[in-house]
Amino acid sequence: MYETILFESIGRVVKISLNRPQVYNAINVQLGQELYDAFKRVETEGTARAVILTGAGRGFCSGQDLTDAGTVGAGAHLADSVRERYNLLISKMRSLPVPLIAAVNGACAGAGFGLALACDLRFAAADAKFTMAFNKIGLVPDSGTSYFLSRLVGVGKALELAWTADVFGAEEAERLGIVNRVFNPEALQEQSLAFAERLAEGPTVAYRLTKELIYDNAVSSLSEALEREARYQDVAGMTEDFREGVQAFVEKRSPLFRGR
Numbered sequence: 001m002y003e004t005i006l007f008e009s010i011g012r013v014v015k016i017s018l019n020r021p022q023v024y025n026a027i028n029v030q031l032g033q034e035l036y037d038a039f040k041r042v043e044t045e046g047t048a049r050a051v052i053l054t055g056a057g058r059g060f061c062s063g064q065d066l067t068d069a070g071t072v073g074a075g076a077h078l079a080d081s082v083r084e085r086y087n088l089l090i091s092k093m094r095s096l097p098v099p100l101i102a103a104v105n106g107a108c109a110g111a112g113f114g115l116a117l118a119c120d121l122r123f124a125a126a127d128a129k130f131t132m133a134f135n136k137i138g139l140v141p142d143s144g145t146s147y148f149l150s151r152l153v154g155v156g157k158a159l160e161l162a163w164t165a166d167v168f169g170a171e172e173a174e175r176l177g178i179v180n181r182v183f184n185p186e187a188l189q190e191q192s193l194a195f196a197e198r199l200a201e202g203p204t205v206a207y208r209l210t211k212e213l214i215y216d217n218a219v220s221s222l223s224e225a226l227e228r229e230a231r232y233q234d235v236a237g238m239t240e241d242f243r244e245g246v247q248a249f250v251e252k253r254s255p256l257f258r259g260r
């Protein structure tokens with residue numbers, strides 16, 4: 001069905017692999033469209049309870065394909081391309097109702113960095129490398145990077161990483177709070193899947209509401225945040241998983257959450 005990505009269902013986890021390994025999974029028009037479609041499919045089907053985004057081969061994603069016709073050469077009007085290729089995709093990723101984990105297996109640059117930052121959690125191979133890349137070729141940060149990065153590392157560091165476009169490693173990314181965990185390259189996929197499976201066994205409705213609370217309340221007033229918590233707790237309190245969670249606690253056993 002897809003030519004530039006792989007879409008696998010592994011139990012209750014969906015694993016999406018960017019699959020243009022010869023160019024470190026650079027994003028061309030087709031890849032952008034297929035990736036958008038894959039996230040839409042996850043949402044529409046409603047069966048996946050966690051999603052992993054990773055790259056085939058040695059790279060995660062090197063950003064915009066710089067050899068793509070239309071990108072090469074000065075004087076390009078890029079607003080529509082950014083809106084159509086990146087803005088829709090990043091918004092779709094951010095609103096995905098289940099946990100989304102980036103397994104960053106190698107080079108992660110430009111809009112590829114944006115894809116990783118739009119995920120909820122980021123795990124990286126110890127030999128992964130990151131760069132904002134945009135300013136190095138005379139462009140500005142897009143695909144949400146200017147929004148996400150400053151929230152993770154602070155405004156000063158985000159500016160430094162954007163202006164210099166320096167390449168930095170997984171350890172530094174972890175130190176800066178960009179990635180959650182670093183694994184041996186051979187263990188990355190297995191560990192990411194194990195973590196995704198753990199989340200897939202959790203109370204899916206509460207996870208979705210928690211994601212919305214954490215993101216929305218980060219930019220709310222305290223009173224708005226408290227009121228939103230009350231409303232979402234009302235929804236969580238009505239789920240079967242809440243009943244099961246309490247019952248399992250009382251019976252001193254592990255809960256069996258059904259995601260509803």
Ligand code: T3D
Pocket residue numbers: 022023024026062063064065066067071078081082085107108109110111112131133134137139142167
């Ligand atoms: O149109 C619009 O909407 C504008 C939007 C733009 C959004 C953006 O993403 S702008 C930023 C675009 N990305 C970059 O500028 C990153 C370019 N790549 C690099 O800086 C480096 O490749 C990396 C730091 C990512 C990795 O370095 P390294 O030394 O490990 O690998 P390499 O040798 O540079 O690359 C390996 C191959 O991938 C190589 O091909 P070859 O020589 O083996 O045939 C290289 O040309 C290719 N490649 C890497 N990045 C891209 C790419 N090919 C096309 N597009 C790329 N972005």
